[in-house]
Each structure stands twice: as C-alpha cells, then as structure tokens.
Amino acid sequence: MTDQNKRKSAKDGGSSSRRITHIGPGNPKGRPKGSRNRKTIIKEFADRTQRVTIDGEMWDVTTVELLLHMARNLALSGDLRAAKKLDKLRQDLSPEPIESDGVLLAPEILPVEEFIRRETIGGSFISGPPSLPPPHDKKSG
Secondary structure: OOHHHHOOOOOOOOOOOOOOOOOOOOOOOOOOOOOOOHHHHHHHHHHOEEEEEEOOEEEEEEHHHHHHHHHHHHHHOOOHHHHHHHHHHHHHHOOOOOOOOOOOOOOOOOOHHHHHHHHHHHHHHHHOOOOOOOOOOOOOO
C-alpha cells in the first residue's frame, strides 16, 4: 500500500492541504547513490601517499606535500608564477592576520658627507628656510 492510498481525500474526510506533490523519495534524476562529490575526490587524491627520492633518500609524502615541494623548487629556480602562487597560498593559510598600521619609508643610502649636508639643510628648515648665498652682482662678477 503506497502513501497515496493511505491518505484520505478531502471528500472522504481527509485534509485537502496534504496533497502529495511527488511520488517516491528524492530527485529521480539526481546524483546516484554512492557517488562522491568533487571535494571528497580531491581530498582523497591529496592525502594519497607517494614514495619519492629526495636528495638520495626515500620518503613517503602526500600528493600535496609533493606538489608543494615541486612548486618551491620551481620558485627557487626563478619561476615567478610559482613564487606568486606559493606566496598567495602562504597568505591564505596564515593563521595570524597581517596588520598594517602605515607605511615604512626607508631612506636611500648616502655617503656620510651628503647625509651631513642634508641634515644641516633639514635642521635649518625648523627655524626658517635655508639662507641662500647672495646673488652675484653682474658688475663685480
């Protein structure tokens, strides 16, 4: 006896608000039972161990560790894309947020004499603009 046969219609004293809108459970065209979603498949693949030789030693590493090791080697050899991807991954997985309270400006490297000259000029700005040498007189020059 199906669910439909057990329920009474509104004519037989049953509730008309309990209409059956579909027969059988779920979506008949939906995902088959026992199928796995992409996240599960990727996790299983990433956790699978591989036996590799690193610096002459045999290691059992997961697929993720192997991929990270390969990406690091590419970045160290000068591959800019690999370096950027690794940096983004590090930022995404970083447990502490990176806080920025401002900008650090580092001065250029100057010879000692130039540094002293600039500091002398800079110190005079506190009391007023630097004094300029008197203009050359065309008659005496």
